[in-house]
Amino acid sequence: MKDLDLVATFLEIYRRGSLTGAARALGLSQPAVSGQLVRLEEQVGGTLFTRSRNGAEPTPRAHELARRVGPHLDGLRQALRTDDEDAVRGTVRLGSAAEFAGARLLPALAPLTRHGLTVKLTLDLAEPLLTLLAEERLDLVVSSVRPPPTLRGLTAMPYVDEEFVLVGAPTAARTVDPDLLEDDPVAALAHLPLVTYAAELPIIRRYWRSEFGRRPPNPVAVVVPDLRAVLTAVAADAGISVLPRYLAEPALRSGALEQLHRSPVPPLNTLYLVTRTGPLPPPVQRVRAHLVDQAADWGPL
Structure with a gap:
């Protein structure tokens, strides 16, 4: 399970954009997270992140690794949930293009709405949705572009290819x-x-x-x-x-x-799941994991 721990730590760094954020989410010290990252980089044979004032910037190798392992790890976590964890209480403010929401998102989220989830959906282009997310007026955005550097505090993970x-x-x-x-x-x-x-x-x-x-x-x-x-x-x-x-x-x-x-x-064209950097409320975590799990069966759209 040690290799799985390394991958889980990598995904937290990738999705939160910093080693500090990953350490906080995992309940580990930053040196422990840094050590796990070094061991994983030794295994994959290359650098996964470059450090900057803005946090940890993923390399192309990191983007590819996240695309390959993220859906499987999220699916494993979902499979191990108890029945009590299947209950989703709360509201998630979700942003997406109208066409993708109608064709994919709403059918995918319907099962969660039967377990207590409320979805408030905002339909617009990627740029205004990302701005709303940065302003804390949305919780999760499906974006056709990576967030620009000018919008700080956002974490993007590759979701699915159109x-x-x-x-x-x-x-x-x-x-x-x-x-x-x-x-x-x-x-x-x-x-x-x-x-x-x-x-x-x-x-x-x-x-x-x-x-x-x-x-x-x-x-x-x-x-x-x-x-x-x-x-x-x-x-x-x-x-x-x-x-x-x-x-x-x-x-x-x-x-x-x-x-x-x-x-x-x-x-x-790669679509991204974008959230604010830092710990996510449980309903947002569950919706993100569920969407990743659903997309694993879609392939390129």
């Missing part, structure tokens, strides 16, 4: 030259208008740059700040767009949409 797909109606797909799509996808798709979440094309621009190395030259047909509405407009052949696979998958299966481009390595 896969993005470029989609259009079948009529739009038939206008794309497959040979040109292979040789010059930007030119092959340039005649198709875009349906976008925001005028700055945040999701679409990222997809074009990561997959094609260029900005999209396409005209914009519809701007609507709701990905479910984007999906509806694309299915009605108002234009093409980039959507999370979890949102587009039912329409793809039914044939209402077609995937216009496929990449050998699907483009992914």
Whole structure:
């Protein structure tokens, strides 16, 4: 069990952002936590954190280790809970994008609401939600970005990956030259208008740059700040767009949409579970652990 203790200590440092916070949560001295971290770093063969005035900054190796072991350790803790611990009393103020909340969060949390949990959900973009969290007006945020350094006192852990797909109606797909799509996808798709979440094309621009190395030259047909509405407009052949696979998958299966481009390595975006640094109230701890446990069965979304 010694190795498991080292991993548990690592996760506390990772999630709380400091050795001091981890020591407080674990009821250990800071030298003991530091010693456990050194032993784990010897086992994994590399540095897991760099020290700074802001605490312990995870290295890429730490992000990967947290992604691999976090869900399993949280699941083990949940499996070892007693029946009395299954009762969740209290209110958790949760922030998320509306689409993800409807598709994943609310179904995942429904069992906890039957055991005394009250969820107060705020729907917005990542940046304003993180600000509310830093102001102690939320307890937990599912964020599409890591908290910026300007928002201090927040701890983020990788949660789940979103896969993005470029989609259009079948009529739009038939206008794309497959040979040109292979040789010059930007030119092959340039005649198709875009349906976008925001005028700055945040999701679409990222997809074009990561997959094609260029900005999209396409005209914009519809701007609507709701990905479910984007999906509806694309299915009605108002234009093409980039959507999370979890949102587009039912329409793809039914044939209402077609995937216009496929990449050998699907483009992914990591979602984070973000809390304030420091000890968490028991209901917030339970909700976070439950969401991690549920996401272990989802895979990339």
